Amino acid sequence: MAGISGLALKRPSVIPGFGLAFGFALTYLGLIVLIPLGAMVVKAASLGLAGFWDIVTNPRTVAALRLSFVTSLIAAGINAVFGVVIAWVLVRYRFPAKRLLDAFVDLPFALPTAVAGIALTAIYAPNGWIGSWLAPLGIKVAYTPLGILIALVFIGLPFVVRTVQPVLEEFDREIEEAAATLGARRDQTIFRVVLPALIPAILTGFALALARAVGEYGSVIFIAGNIPYVSEIAPLLIVIRLEEFGYAEATAIGTAMLLISFGLLVFVHVVQAWRRRRFGND
């Protein structure tokens, strides 16, 4: 750490209050976040590696984790594609009600998940708004993994849009002009020049949407059907185990999910670091 000499915690400063602010913030984080999370990890560790492994490789757990992860992956993928289109349209074009639409993108952040869950179910249930149109075609959405996918697309939607949007806004139009003067058609410019420059932002948004989706509970449980091995997501399985007083199982599944989240978090940091190295900070 440059500028902090010897054993000192901080660089000398005339501004007061470091001890109070730092001490309070650290204590608060410790009590609210770190110690409770640590307690879960300690509890998981007390199961021993074999015990832990037994629980997370239990077929029902594996099915739940796989379902959560695969549906989240697909949902994040859908959001990556449409998120880029939405960000593109919001940044590049002018059309009626654009600002309204822009503000609306954050709805999944603002709408309680339980509300989203019952609303989506009302729409996609076999007797629902859209479900009743799909039912005669033999397509079942609610109470199937497809329903889970719909809910996860809903809650992950803002992540890609909001990470790509600022990058696209800052994107220098001269770079597109340069490509055009060099003879590139518009589609060549977009696919070879603009989109590659957006990849770090897209990856970041994708990973954030994925992390959110893997842990999502409220919006999913109403529409999922919650049939073990078929449409039972991992967070729901934790709740079920907890209600059965299966603390060990709940802890093990929770810890496994925490590890997945950490992996994604590390991935985001690696992408960001790579972006800064390659593309600079501006």
Place this chain on the structure above:
Amino acid sequence: MDAWASTSFNRLSGEQSRLHKEEKPVDVTVQNVARSFGTTAALHGVSLDIRAGELIALLGPSGSGKTTLLRILAGLDVPTSGRVLFDGDDALGLTVQERNVGLVFQSYALFRHMTVLENVGFGLRVRPRARRPSRSEIKRRSLELLELVQLSGLEKRYPTQLSGGQRQRVAFARALAIQPRVLLLDEPFGALDAKVRRDLRRWLREIHDRTGHTTVFVTHDQEEALELADRVVVLNNGKIEQVGTPDEIYDEPNSPFVFSFIGESSVLPVHVRNGQVWLEDRPLDLPAGTLRDGPGQLFLRPHDVDVVSKARNGISGIVTTVRRHGGSRRFELEIDQGREHIEVELPESERSLQSSVAVLPRRWRIYQ
């Protein structure tokens, strides 16, 4: 780091002639080109003939329309009226892509996710299959261009890993790679520091002489324009003030704007009466020639004056300040009881403050 600037180009000349023999430089004709954005006009009917192989500077203050004209030549902007011809053929009907113009942006606009080599080869890679060289050919040509701009060995770097001057040269090589009919440079050295700028100027002139492209560059730096260009186009408020060789522009500025924009100048209000130039109530020993009677403005260059004896009708004033100015000294003269001030360069002996001195310009102009 800039050892390249002094390196000889001789060993490259052979390859260079091969590199560019396919395209011969074109004449560029601009006829009555006007461009307005809403109600504000950026260009009012500009006409200009650029000969094949010429190096032309568009010089003017910001907002003079020089960049708009450059963007119209590139096809990035469309004039409200007027015509642009390349070798006599209409160029406005061609899209940017078809126009085949090499444009070097002020910000360089390099593709940050591509290596230096990929940047240079981009224009060749995006060509339609029929006209696209093979991969190995693209690589060969790109490496050749990197050698020309003296960046060999840096082809695997990314733009963020280069210095400003190096990025500038990558942008230049990238523009040359498409074998452009015209080369356009927007403030090519604007973002560089003074030392690198001077080196790059000489380098640009050498490359131009070697490759022979019709080249137009935009600058607000008169020193750059006068040093580099075959001809300088001075623009102001969307109009061309003067077109000429650097000597013509400097020695025979045809308007007060050009006189004051190019080089340093001092101005005095004068009167012409009966073939005589008057400063207030005193005649000056300056031949009025064909000037008509009436008020005018006398423009002179501070370093172009002589001290004259009191016996002659000089511009007499009192020395109020003396300043160091590079290798010489600048004197500020208060004229006519402080109503006017001019700056002149005088021999050291005349420097005492409050002394009175009379001067006459060696070269001057009166605009009426």
Place this chain on the structure above:
Amino acid sequence: MTNLSMAPVPAPAGRGTEVTTETRPVRALLIGIAVAFLALFLLLPLGAVFVEAFRVGASAYFDAISEPDALAAIRLTLIVAAIAVPTNLVFGLAAAWAIAKFEFRGKSLLNALIDLPFSVSPVIAGLIYVLLFGAQGYLGPYLQSHDIQIVFALPGIVLATIFVTVPFVARELVPLMQEQGTQDEEAALSLGASGWQTFFRVTLPNVRWALLYGVVLCNARAMGEFGAVSVVSGHIRGKTNTMPLHVEILYNEYNFAAAFAVASLLALLALFTLIVKATLEWRYAGQIAASRRH
């Protein structure tokens, strides 16, 4: 007019040409895709909430939101938010003050830890408090012997809510205060202001809109949190049910109209949040964190 309706955003300095945009049909197609996607995934569910809420009529709607259990749920939700939001506000200010105004070891780690709750499943957020304070938990025996109830009671609900909303205020303040630097504070101190005076009269006014922004988002999540609260609440009707939990209970009892009626109140809260958020972004773009300017 149609020409105007999907014009490309002009490039800076009014120099935009067709060069850096797509052809009209492509623009129309992309706008169509974006609008259809947003309508299908966002507007439709929001509309469904209100339509379903009034399906059985207005009087049933008002009965549903004014019956005692609903009122108890509303009161509990307000109480929880009234505790969780100010707590996280104080934390956000303290963390931002330390991170933005000082250079210290482990700063980037502290910064990263603040965002940690965002990457933890809400169910896990509930689980950890059960493991800590539940009857079988590490502190369970001690709490039982002292007759303190945390899980399945208000303190557990508050703790779980605080956990999931920890980052909201801090993540708005930290980047903004970092951008603002320490010059204003140094000037105030050099003019003789005390530390607290500097904080309340210089620092706080400088970040007030970002603070409001963070508080509004924090409040929306605090009132709407479902997963974490569900795990620690115990679902005791009229006692430990927050509004989202009440919605769930009504829904599971097939009392759909009442469930959607209560849900519509939460949807209104979401709309209110979006309006405040968008207004702050448009009006005070320069005064909220750089990452939020668009």
